[in-house]
Amino acid sequence: MSIVAELLNQPGVLAAGEYAYRGDRFSYRGNLSESHARVASIMCRATTMSTHMQGEIVAAISPKTLQTFRGWAMRGPAHTICVVANVFCLLDNQTGAINSTLDFMRRALAHDPMDLI
DSSP: OOHHHHHHTSTTEEEEEEEOTTSSOEEEEESOOHHHHHHHHHHHHHHHHHHHHHHHHHHHHOTTTOOOOOEEEEEOSSEEEEEETTEEEEEETTTOOHHHHHHHHHHHTTTSOOOOO
16 A cells, blocks of 8 residues: 555544655645645655755754655644655544554654655
8 A cells, every 4th residue: 555545544634645855746646626735745845855955954063863755744723734755644622533544644654764855
């Protein structure tokens, strides 16, 4: 089973997908339109690249502070977006739990490369 299909089985996950670090393709499943999924993948890629750069800056200043960048999350009033490696999911805040979702993603993607290629 793919990580996207497994994520869709997690409580509160409305949609999940993967994006290419190059920005030229994405795939998704769940309760999003094609255009919203495309925008989500672009936003996730841009935010991942920015956060990765900021993590490298922090690591250069204080090497023991941040060892490796694995992902990020952003919580809004109704939904949360969670990203680990190049996988994203949209979570309903009322029915899902961010901690268990991120823990699942972290474990499932533990061996995926984090190089931005």
